[in-house]
Amino acid sequence: MGYSKFFSRYHRKGHDNELNDRKHLLNKEFVFSDINVNRLSVVNAILTEKSEKAYQHAEKLENFVLTIMQNPDTFISDYEIQFKLNFFSERKYSCIPNLQGNPFFECEPICFAKADRNESDRKWHKDWLFNTDHTEVIHEGHPLNSFRHCYLFHNLIDHTILSYQDIVDIEDIWFEVVLTVQNFKAISIEPSSESGK
16 A cells, blocks of 8 residues: 555554564564575566666656746646556455455655756766665675665665565566646736725
């Protein structure tokens, strides 16, 4: 489930701690077999490849929108580009009818650096996303230290409620690059004729 749904459904009811406890308990019991480590490595490789392609596609969409915005008659006043990831595991959750055809987890982990930001900031942001080793807290000797973690994989294992087993059980990953164009118009308020009295 997406974080927006997660916080509205669980955080306000105080269940977020229970889900984090679930994650840590499952991680303690997780077996780092060759099959499981390989599966996690495959998920990492897919996230690495698809996130870079998604970002490149977002840059093309931005260039397209910026060209349109140069027209003074354009409808577009501003725009946003978001990345959404949906994770499916229909076999694991076959006992839950509502999850058939629906993701068991959604997130929006990447921020797109728009063209209105400083060019050096944009380059740093992109370099940090795609050229930095995000293995971070996985120390040498740990089974997951055997491969370089991309940002999205790091985000899944360290900053979500998903356990290692949840990630191993992922069957499909759906990437969305969402372009939202916006239009705004200020409405001027004429001063009241009585305001000068």
